[in-house]
Amino acid sequence: MNLTLKIWRQEDSKAKGRMVDYKVTEISEHMSFLEMMDVLNEQLVNKGEDPVAFDHDCREGICGMCSMYINGEAHGPDRGVTTCQLHMRMFKDGDTITIEPFRATAFPVIKDLVVDRSSFERIQQAGGYISVNTSGNTQDANSIPISKHAADEAMDAAMCIGCGACVASCKNSSAMLFVGAKVSQYALLPQGQVEAADRVRNMVAQMDLEGFGNCTNTGACEIECPKGISLENIARMNRELMKASV
Amino acid sequence: MSGFFKSSIGRKVAMALSAFFLMFFLLQHFAINILSVFSETTFNEVSHFMGTNFLVQFVLQPVLIFGVVFHFVMGFVLEIKNKNARQIAYVKNNGAANSTWMSRNMIYSGLAILAFIVLHFIDFWFPEINTKYIQGDWTGMHDGIEGYRYFHELQEKFVNPIRVVAYVVAFIFLSLHLMHGFASAFQSVGGSTIRKKRLQSIGKAYSILIPLGFIFIALYHHFNH
Incomplete structure (x- = not known):
């Protein structure tokens, strides 16, 4: 599928950010959302442009690092999944997808889609x-009903x-x-x-x-x-x- | 305990407690007003009692005014704090995907209710205060009216169709406010609204029936004066 991405780009925590449009082509519906972002970043790197910064780690829904706000919802339109578990089959060919960082004063943007x-x-x-001292004399947890x-x-x-x-x-x-x-x-x-x-x-x-x-x-x-x-x-x-x- | 009410949760609980008080008051207000549909005499007598009873006038009325002012002021204070918690808005935000319109717009339904309270005070409360506390007339009588004046005053107000429309619109906003506010208040004080389906049903019934009842009273007096 071919998609238009509207992505929040912000140089650093002090810079003023803006939405930038990108085109990605030949995206498989079986890809995860982060894999689609990897494809975009490969394109950007090949063109000598700055890749989009985004948080990720385990890519299996456990670490809680991926933090994108996709089409107006945290972790995108699917339910019970993190962004890394969101699949491109949730979107249609020709869609425009808006991608922003999590917004909160207590979560300042570090760069692009990465927040602190x-x-x-x-x-x-x-x-x-x-605050339990676990140095050897602790009661076995299984003995407490x-x-x-x-x-x-x-x-x-x-x-x-x-x-x-x-x-x-x-x-x-x-x-x-x-x-x-x-x-x-x-x-x-x-x-x-x-x-x-x-x-x-x-x-x-x-x-x-x-x-x-x-x-x-x-x-x-x-x-x-x-x-x-x-x-x-x-x-x-x-x-x-x-x-x-x- | 004072530290508790300075915390975000404490303020939430205080907001909920004032909401409980106001919801109870609304029920009592409705119970008296609906009497006007069934019996002019009973409505007049109850109104005169409420308007002249020492406990109602000098204890309950100040508590009610404090409750109303507190609920509005705290609502605005929390709204400002909440706005500051996200200084840059989302370019695209799909709020409807995860929450009701009522829950996201309590401040606007609240503002509509505030505007209504101003109108309601101009219509009924200020003239009442003027009669009793400035002119010193506690008789409940009026020249040219047989018996107490309260029913007559009520009917006179609802002759104007513009006022009736304003009241109907305000009660619709009240209903929307209560649709979220009722269950939210219970959740704020630690009640489990998720599991207590019965409580949610009571909340929905209250949110629809009480404003609908007030609308009925306004329309009844408009068409039966």
């Missing part, structure tokens, strides 16, 4: 862990790969689905409950410091999340913070 998502790392560092329901919900929350699609999709650039998932995955398990109050207080405080917007429960984050993280996690985070504050 270290704000997520700082939120995680504020409390997204368990955990209900199937709690274990399943914790595992569902832990599916979050921190890609930032929730922030990119939210009209308010809210990070509450990400933080809610991180708070929930520990709050649901006995190992995480010891530090639950400090965790939620510190992570929410860091989230607010980073300049993310406020959740207005539109549900866009849940729909666009490649891992199906539920809004239930935001409700749980709200309950956890209320509990921690009284």
Whole structure:
């Protein structure tokens, strides 16, 4: 298939960006979206032009690095996939595809489609862990009874790969689905409950410091999340913070 | 606890609590107004009670005004903060793919409701305050009207078709605001709206029936004066 791509080009974090049109030809419908971008970049390099910078790593939907906003949706029009799992069969011959970086004040553009998502790392560092000394005398985790329901919900929350699609999709650039998932995955398990109050207080405080917007429960984050993280996690985070504050 | 209300989640919860209060008030307002369709006398008596009762006038009314002002001011504060969280807009954004129009446009439906409240205050609240607190007339009577004046005043307002249309449009916006706001408020205070389908159904029923009821009252008095 032959496509027209409208891509956000931005020299560096300080430069003013703009949309630039490119043509790509003979794209196979079996290619992934990132493979199509590779074809474009080969064309650009062969012409002596600067290739389009974009994030990618595992290319199998696990690392959460690919971060494009394709035709007005994070990770493109398919559901439950990251950009690397998006296939060109989702588009038609002759389509014009708009490709932009994830937009949020807390996700500044570094170059072209690459954004700085270290704000997520700082939120995680504020409390997204368990302070257990694992030097040899720790109790075997399997000896602590955990209900199937709690274990399943914790595992569902832990599916979050921190890609930032929730922030990119939210009209308010809210990070509450990400933080809610991180708070929930520990709050649901006995190992995480010891530090639950400090965790939620510190992570929410860091989230607010980073300049993310406020959740207005539109549900866009849940729909666009490649891992199906539920809004239930935001409700749980709200309950956890209320509990921690009284 | 003061730290909680300074956090983004705390503000969200405060917004939800004020929404619960306003939704309860709306229900009570509707319950009184619908009486005007069934019985002029009962409507007049209840209106006079509400308009002259010490608790309603000096406790509930100030709380209501605070609730309304707080909900609007906090709504604007959060909207500005949210706009700042994305300073460069997307060239192409397909919001309809993942969220409802109502959820994305609460600020606009809210502004329409605010404009309506101004009109509603000019129509009913300011004249009432003038009569009672400036002219000092707490009798509920008016020259040339038999019995209490409230039903007569209500009907007189809805003679003008332009006002009726304005009220109908405002209630449509109210319905759109509630369609998202009802379930959103429960989600904000930590309620699981995903699983509680019953709550969502109640929310939809409330969002449609209450504004529809108010529209009915406006139309009823327009065509039956």
